[in-house]
Amino acid sequence: MNISKAEQRVLHLLAQGGHIRHTRSHAGKIAEILCITRDGLIFSDCDLPLFQRLRQRGLIESRNGAPYRISMRGRRSVRAQPDNR
Template sequence: MNISKAEQRVLHVLAQGGMIRHRRGESGHIVEALCFTRDGHILANTGLPLFNRLRRRGFIASHGGAPYRITQAGLRAVRAQLDNR
């Protein structure tokens, strides 16, 4: 499956225990989505279009209003990378 570098980066962070916190506007639609690493840092260059692509493809999901996490489909789509710490 073709995944862009930005999508790959976000999925890799989520696979390591990160999450995407979202904020809804007055109309109930999501207006902001920030990707947090497991250490609590914000991942740069993750905007609403990237979030919507991941959600539409079924790579991330939220249950009961919780932050978005990676799904089984997302885990299968992510390629292995070395941990660059």
């Protein structure tokens, strides 16, 4: 699967334990998202169109209204990156 650099960054953050919180509008559509790393920091490069692409490809998923996390398909698709800690 061809994944852009921005999608790779978000998937890598989610694979390390981050999540994406979402809020819905009155119509029931997702209106706002907030990508949070495992350390509790906000990742500002994740926007709504990027989120929609990840969700449509099945790389992230939410269960029972919980925050979005990386799916098994997303784990297989993300390339390994060295952790700079």
